Amino acid sequence: MAEPVITVDALTTHYGAQCVLRDINLAVAEGEILVIMGGSGSGKSTLLYHLLGLLEPTEGAIRILGMDINRCSNRELEDVRRHTGVAFQGGALFSSLSVGDNIRLPLEEHTGLDRSTIDIMVRMKLEVVELAGREHLMPSQLSGGMVKRAALARAVVMDPRLLFCDEPSAGLDPVVAAGIDDLILKLREALGMSIVVVTHELESAFKIADRIVVLDQGAILASGSPAELRAHPSDKLQRLFNRQPEIPDFDADAYLHRLMGDAVP
Amino acid sequence: MTVDIDDTGGVPVARIKGEVDLKTSPRVRKALLDVLKKRDTLIVDLSNVDYIDSSGVASLVEAYQTARKAGGQVSLAAVSQPALRVLQLARLDQVLPIRDSIESASAEIAE
Numbered sequence: 383m384a385e386p387v388i389t390v391d392a393l394t395t396h397y398g399a400q401c402v403l404r405d406i407n408l409a410v411a412e413g414e415i416l417v418i419m420g421g422s423g424s425g426k427s428t429l430l431y432h433l434l435g436l437l438e439p440t441e442g443a444i445r446i447l448g449m450d451i452n453r454c455s456n457r458e459l460e461d462v463r464r465h466t467g468v469a470f471q472g473g474a475l476f477s478s479l480s481v482g483d484n485i486r487l488p489l490e491e492h493t494g495l496d497r498s499t500i501d502i503m504v505r506m507k508l509e510v511v512e513l514a515g516r517e518h519l520m521p522s523q524l525s526g527g528m529v530k531r532a533a534l535a536r537a538v539v540m541d542p543r544l545l546f547c548d549e550p551s552a553g554l555d556p557v558v559a560a561g562i563d564d565l566i567l568k569l570r571e572a573l574g575m576s577i578v579v580v581t582h583e584l585e586s587a588f589k590i591a592d593r594i595v596v597l598d599q600g601a602i603l604a605s606g607s608p609a610e611l612r613a614h615p616s617d618k619l620q621r622l623f624n625r626q627p628e629i630p631d632f633d634a635d636a637y638l639h640r641l642m643g644d645a646v647p
Numbered sequence: 648m649t650v651d652i653d654d655t656g657g658v659p660v661a662r663i664k665g666e667v668d669l670k671t672s673p674r675v676r677k678a679l680l681d682v683l684k685k686r687d688t689l690i691v692d693l694s695n696v697d698y699i700d701s702s703g704v705a706s707l708v709e710a711y712q713t714a715r716k717a718g719g720q721v722s723l724a725a726v727s728q729p730a731l732r733v734l735q736l737a738r739l740d741q742v743l744p745i746r747d748s749i750e751s752a753s754a755e756i757a758e
Contacts, residue, residue, distance in 0.1 A: 493669050502705035506737040541700035572736030
């Protein structure tokens with residue numbers, strides 16, 4: 383059996399005295415879509431940063447594409463990153479570069495391909511994400527959904543084996559969000575890549591995931607296929623799914639005090 | 648990855664075998680464009696391509712466009728499933744001529 387593309391083994395991380403991730407174990411197989419879900423403060427973003435090699439765990443190990451990313455050499459880590467694409471939540475497009483130049487950047491930085499080849503690759507990816515003909519636009523001229531699509535195009539321009547998507551449909555209206563979900567499924571279907579999606583969007587998670595890991599207070603609360611989670615939701619999981627946003631009591635005096643500073647007696 | 652050029656008679660055939668990726672696609676590009684410097688038609692046999700990434704597909708597009716500009720033709724023959732999926736993703740299956748076999752591609756070009 384092929385080694386999983388990602389293996390997380392007993393990952394625990396502390397920020398000072400606070401435990402932010404506790405005994406996380408998971409694996410992602412070749413071609414699998416894993417969705418990491420959880421509310422604010424659940425630890426899902428922290429887990430993503432560990433998978434990207436941006437944070438060091440206090441305990442445990444993370445293997446990606448066969449490498450222990452916290453113990454391998456810089457050259458080995460660079461090799462892992464070449465086969466990894468990341469679509470950041472806000473898009474993280476360079477505002478001074480056109481859409482096309484944002485997408486071509488990884489190819490120009492990391493390959494010695496001819497310019498003509500790169501041009502075709504960029505236009506192909508724009509076609510895939512349905513931004514054909516928009517390569518000359520600047521990021522500021524794009525809608526929220528277009529920014530997400532451009533970010534996805536840049537993330538997959540090198541045809542990575544592994545794609546990370548941080549909140550790919552957050553802040554989008556339902557129709558545009560569904561389009562992003564479809565695009566993620568299309569990329570996996572055509573390119574066979576493994577995809578890790580971090581999201582708090584329940585509908586999106588259940589639509590695209592092969593497997594869902596639900597985090598709560600830094601620990602795995604539940605994991606399984608969407609069908610398994612639907613069939614056997616624990617009480618805690620149901621509460622998490624049904625949780626309404628907590629709105630603090632409105633304190634008019636305190637608000638006025640904040641507005642006026644110390645002028646209010 | 649290997650590219651064998653068969654230019655012994657009729658329409659030349661480029662047989663690509665193995666994985667075409669960022670490292671190997673420049674060799675594919677060069678081999679195809681070299682043929683098209685001398686000939687204006689070419690059949691690319693993709694039956695033994697296990698994997699092709701967008702840089703490989705871009706090389707096919709460039710060869711196709713080069714031949715067209717010269718009034719010629721590049722056809723893809725016996726496209727393997729992995730290669731077909733990538734072509735479909737970019738909707739290039741609707742642009743590049745894809746034929747079932749070298750024989751059918753050859754017969755079409757000869758017409």
